[in-house]
Amino acid sequence: MEQRTxxxxxxxxxxxDLVGERWTLxxxxxxxxxxxxxxxxxxxxxxxxxxxxxxRLKHLEREGLVHKVTLPPPARTPxxxxxxxxxxxxxxxxxxxxxxxxxxxGERRTTDTFHPGWAVLxxxxxxxxxxxxxxxxxxEFRVGDEVFHARIDxxxxxxxxxxxxxxxxxxxxxxxxxxxxxxxxRTLAAAIADGAASAxxxxxxxxxxxxxxxxxxxxxxxxx
Amino acid sequence: MEQRTxxxxxxxxxxxDLVGERWTLxxxxxxxxxxxxxxxxxxxxxxxxxxxxxxRLKHLEREGLVHKVTLPPPARTPxxxxxxxxxxxxxxxxxxxxxxxxxxxGERRTTDTFHPGWAVLxxxxxxxxxxxxxxxxxxEFRVGDEVFHARIDxxxxxxxxxxxxxxxxxxxxxxxxxxxxxxxxRTLAAAIADGAASAxxxxxxxxxxxxxxxxxxxxxxxxx
DNA sequence: CGGCATCCATTTTGATACTG
DNA sequence: CAGTATCAAAATGGATGCCG
Numbered sequence: 001m002e003q004r005t006x007x008x009x010x011x012x013x014x015x016x017d018l019v020g021e022r023w024t025l026x027x028x029x030x031x032x033x034x035x036x037x038x039x040x041x042x043x044x045x046x047x048x049x050x051x052x053x054x055x056r057l058k059h060l061e062r063e064g065l066v067h068k069v070t071l072p073p074p075a076r077t078p079x080x081x082x083x084x085x086x087x088x089x090x091x092x093x094x095x096x097x098x099x100x101x102x103x104x105x106g107e108r109r110t111t112d113t114f115h116p117g118w119a120v121l122x123x124x125x126x127x128x129x130x131x132x133x134x135x136x137x138x139x140e141f142r143v144g145d146e147v148f149h150a151r152i153d154x155x156x157x158x159x160x161x162x163x164x165x166x167x168x169x170x171x172x173x174x175x176x177x178x179x180x181x182x183x184x185x186r187t188l189a190a191a192i193a194d195g196a197a198s199a200x201x202x203x204x205x206x207x208x209x210x211x212x213x214x215x216x217x218x219x220x221x222x223x224x
Numbered sequence: 225m226e227q228r229t230x231x232x233x234x235x236x237x238x239x240x241d242l243v244g245e246r247w248t249l250x251x252x253x254x255x256x257x258x259x260x261x262x263x264x265x266x267x268x269x270x271x272x273x274x275x276x277x278x279x280r281l282k283h284l285e286r287e288g289l290v291h292k293v294t295l296p297p298p299a300r301t302p303x304x305x306x307x308x309x310x311x312x313x314x315x316x317x318x319x320x321x322x323x324x325x326x327x328x329x330g331e332r333r334t335t336d337t338f339h340p341g342w343a344v345l346x347x348x349x350x351x352x353x354x355x356x357x358x359x360x361x362x363x364e365f366r367v368g369d370e371v372f373h374a375r376i377d378x379x380x381x382x383x384x385x386x387x388x389x390x391x392x393x394x395x396x397x398x399x400x401x402x403x404x405x406x407x408x409x410r411t412l413a414a415a416i417a418d419g420a421a422s423a424x425x426x427x428x429x430x431x432x433x434x435x436x437x438x439x440x441x442x443x444x445x446x447x448x
Numbered sequence: 449c450g451g452c453a454t455c456c457a458t459t460t461t462g463a464t465a466c467t468g
Numbered sequence: 469c470a471g472t473a474t475c476a477a478a479a480t481g482g483a484t485g486c487c488g
Binding site for chain 2: 469470471472473474480
């Protein structure tokens with residue numbers, strides 16, 4: 001089973017040799033918000049069969065982008081995490097996401113799955129480092145039965161799956177509302193203002209929240 | 225013939241629905257340095273059959289990322305160019321390239337093809353906007369029978385195929401030397417210093433050239 | 449649950465031959 | 469040169485079955 005390659009001495013092609021196959025970058029997207037178990041990965045990637053998932057994981061492991069870990073007690077169950085090399089694909093994945101937010105989102109189709117983690121990663125894609133200068137805050141997001149948190153520290157952001165230890169502020173909303181925010185049919189601020197989302201915690205942290213993310217104005221590709 | 229999709233309401237997945245198929249991002253990479261004719265695209269993408277190239281181009285055209293143009297006189301031949309939406313994939317492609325420069329380059333294999341344009345795009349990937357503050361210069365690169373130019377204007381860079389109208393400086397080298405620079409077995413400055421590359425033109429422009437690009441230190445993925 | 453193996457229907461792709 | 473047409477080889481997806 002020879003590995004397929006573009007056979008080009010080019011940085012882009014070499015990267016795509018490693019992560020350009022179908023599902024691979026989405027697998028990495030899943031892991032960018034923290035380690036995940038096999039079944040969680042399957043759940044996040046409907047359509048990816050168990051066999052292909054195993055193949056992809058083994059490939060990424062062999063190539064040093066992913067490694068197998070054992071979740072800390074009380075879980076003690078095996079999971080997959082990104083190595084440093086894998087983590088550093090974050091900027092590339094987020095660049096693809098930024099492009100998609102501007103040029104490809106549109107409405108949610110009835111056949112589209114949706115997971116809150118994708119929107120949380122979208123926050124990271126839209127994070128405005130300059131607007132966060134001097135801010136140090138942890139926000140917890142509760143959506144349906146999923147919890148995420150964003151840790152902001154003076155121009156840097158980290159978005160992880162799971163609860164925060166001591167969040168400065170907590171924002172809670174339904175999955176539907178988050179879908180609306182993702183597609184920019186409403187802003188997070190508007191959702192909070194009209195009660196579709198509830199926010200609590202440190203007033204100053206909440207006040208600064210709105211300015212931290214700069215969403216691109218959606219554009220149509222067909223009319224240029 | 226239904227188009228395959230991940231069926232996810234996620235910006236990354238939507239982007240990959242459009243440009244995630246094999247060869248597509250490399251096709252866009254080719255066009256990032258300017259319009260190209262059908263046969264030039266084939267030449268840059270060995271292994272991509274003519275049938276698939278036609279399919280990909282038609283798809284990208286239909287999706288509004290590429291449009292067909294007629295090259296200005298005296299060429300007057302049909303070519304393909306990126307639309308605004310297509311151009312804006314530049315940051316994503318360059319992010320993949322930056323990752324590859326750090327984590328995936330290694331040596332050139334005997335089976336690897338190489339085109340100077342890829343290295344020129346690599347320059348764009350490594351461009352350090354802060355280091356270019358206040359600089360306005362056009363550099364022309366001659367490698368083998370290919371010519372490119374980089375136009376730098378106070379923190380922005382544009383790298384295009386073809387000669388510059390009035391370059392401030394010209395750098396010339398063989399393809400082998402450029403391969404060495406790409407793989408970081410030697411720096412551009414060193415190549416100029418030891419005569420492997422020749423540079424001429426405005427002294428000030430040449431003096432600032434070296435600081436403009438920050439290459440990542442190559443790292444191994446297997447030993448972390 | 450985690451993970452690999454197997455079988456099979458569909459798609460994608462790669463390589464080449466062919467046409468205006 | 470710019471593509472179409474054709475066909476063989478891979479890759480994918482989906483279902484299942486197995487084993488610890």
